[in-house]
Amino acid sequence: MSLVEQVKQAGVIGAGGAGFPTHIKLAAHVEYFLVNGAECEPLMHKDRELMTHFAADIIASIKLARQCVGAKQAVIGIKSKNKEALAAINNAIDDPAISIHEFGDYYPVGDEVELVYGITGRHIPPQGLPLDVGCVVNNVETVYNIYRANQNLPVTDTFITITGLVKKPVTTRVPVGMTVQDVLQLAGSPTIAEYGIMESGLMMGKLVTDLQKPVNKTSGGLIVLPADHPVITRYSKTRQQMDRIGHSACDQCSFCTELCPRYLLGYDIQPHQVMRSLGFSVMGPELWNKYALLCCQCGICSLYACPEMLYPREACARGIQELRAAGKGTWQGSREVKTHPMHDSRRLPLKQLMNRLGVAGYDAHAEYTETNVQPEIVHICLHQNVGAPAEAVVSVNDRVTKGQLVGRIPEGKLSANVHASITGRVTAIKDNMLIIERGK
Numbered sequence: 001m002s003l004v005e006q007v008k009q010a011g012v013i014g015a016g017g018a019g020f021p022t023h024i025k026l027a028a029h030v031e032y033f034l035v036n037g038a039e040c041e042p043l044m045h046k047d048r049e050l051m052t053h054f055a056a057d058i059i060a061s062i063k064l065a066r067q068c069v070g071a072k073q074a075v076i077g078i079k080s081k082n083k084e085a086l087a088a089i090n091n092a093i094d095d096p097a098i099s100i101h102e103f104g105d106y107y108p109v110g111d112e113v114e115l116v117y118g119i120t121g122r123h124i125p126p127q128g129l130p131l132d133v134g135c136v137v138n139n140v141e142t143v144y145n146i147y148r149a150n151q152n153l154p155v156t157d158t159f160i161t162i163t164g165l166v167k168k169p170v171t172t173r174v175p176v177g178m179t180v181q182d183v184l185q186l187a188g189s190p191t192i193a194e195y196g197i198m199e200s201g202l203m204m205g206k207l208v209t210d211l212q213k214p215v216n217k218t219s220g221g222l223i224v225l226p227a228d229h230p231v232i233t234r235y236s237k238t239r240q241q242m243d244r245i246g247h248s249a250c251d252q253c254s255f256c257t258e259l260c261p262r263y264l265l266g267y268d269i270q271p272h273q274v275m276r277s278l279g280f281s282v283m284g285p286e287l288w289n290k291y292a293l294l295c296c297q298c299g300i301c302s303l304y305a306c307p308e309m310l311y312p313r314e315a316c317a318r319g320i321q322e323l324r325a326a327g328k329g330t331w332q333g334s335r336e337v338k339t340h341p342m343h344d345s346r347r348l349p350l351k352q353l354m355n356r357l358g359v360a361g362y363d364a365h366a367e368y369t370e371t372n373v374q375p376e377i378v379h380i381c382l383h384q385n386v387g388a389p390a391e392a393v394v395s396v397n398d399r400v401t402k403g404q405l406v407g408r409i410p411e412g413k414l415s416a417n418v419h420a421s422i423t424g425r426v427t428a429i430k431d432n433m434l435i436i437e438r439g440k
């Protein structure tokens with residue numbers, strides 16, 4: 001079986017957050033196979049720990065994947081500050097076609113567009129793909145899952161950092177579908193009664209509103225903060241509240257645009273113009289929304305740049321949504337991208353970002369530890385990937401074993417297989433969610 005077919009069977013998807021089915025990426029023919037180990041979300045250390053503890057598997061996988069896509073070179077992006085991960089990967093490299101590109105400790109160097117530019121000097125065209133400039137990019141956890149797929153092992157676990165106000169911050173792997181409540185126990189549970197949890201990052205992650213929510217293949221971390229921490233209260237606001245504050249308080253200073261990393265890379269994204277769509281212009285929102293189309297939702301404008309603590313990122317998300325709904329979501333502007341002269345000098349050091357967010361005091365090592373956790377119940381989502389949901393191939397009351405296929409790619413669709421993450425009985429299938437209980 002080819003590597004592409006093995007990866008397809010194993011249900012590998014982008015573990016860095018996007019969830020794009022990996023077998024599609026591996027079917028391409030490119031010049032560079034790039035590996036994203038430049039983790040830059042504050043407090044998250046999952047990728048660093050994976051590289052430190054699974055370096056040999058990651059390099060073995062890169063060799064296979066590089067050959068698979070016909071790339072001349074494979075390059076792993078790692079931050080210079082992650083000395084242990086760098087040493088482990090360096091020691092494991094035994095192929096001159098594989099090298100390391102070191103990044104400074106800036107946010108968001110792990111963004112795909114930034115990573116491709118940082119390593120190759122190439123600009124991905126507006127709304128384009130790395131493929132357009134001869135690259136495929138995969139996160140280190142995805143690469144690790146490719147290695148397992150090559151051994152006919154499906155994706156049943158996800159790597160996760162559990163940190164913030166917990167007794168023992170840790171990075172570990174857990175079965176896909178474990179609830180947030182159960183995962184938190186692996187770090188000794190929260191140390192305060194009133195807390196909020198961010199999943200997969202403070203900048204681009206989501207606020208957890210239900211402790212019974214399951215983690216999935218793209219989950220990278222759980223960060224526990226006090227319930228009244230500004231980051232938590234900001235994410236708790238409704239769209240109407242954000243728009244109302246923006247409408248009344250935005251003074252068009254344009255700091256949000258001047259510090260936007262995509263703008264600094266040369267893309268025509270201007271969040272201060274998008275803010276005008278909130279109603280303080282008679283021109284109507286459509287004129288301003290077009291300046292949102294190339295936004296990657298990194299959050300710098302909202303969580304760092306804006307002196308008024310407004311929500312330009314969220315205005316961009318809404319602008320893109322409205323344009324897509326009107327069938328106008330395709331970029332019509334210039335395809336030429338030219339790096340802004342201030343690109344290097346306006347980069348955002350991670351420490352500065354953590355100070356601004358008020359989380360510098362929560363940073364913990366969160367070393368990788370095998371917990372071998374065996375949850376009694378998992379809620380496995382059949383739609384963890386970009387594209388269509390998988391279709392269930394088991395029924396309620398069926399017994400399943402860990403690693404067994406429970407959801408398959410629908411005929412002719414972009415999708416990804418899903419497997420049982422524990423051995424047990426299927427007790428419910430509803431709304432693309434499949435519940436497996438061990439003791440039944």
Ligand code: SF4
Pocket residue numbers: 249250251252253254255256257271272275305306307308309310311312
């Ligand atoms: S930084 Fe804030 S106040 Fe200034 S233009 Fe942007 S949203 Fe408005």
Ligand code: SF4
Pocket residue numbers: 256259260261262263269270271294295296297298299300301302312313316
């Ligand atoms: S979230 Fe803000 S800073 Fe980030 S790309 Fe979008 S507009 Fe730019």
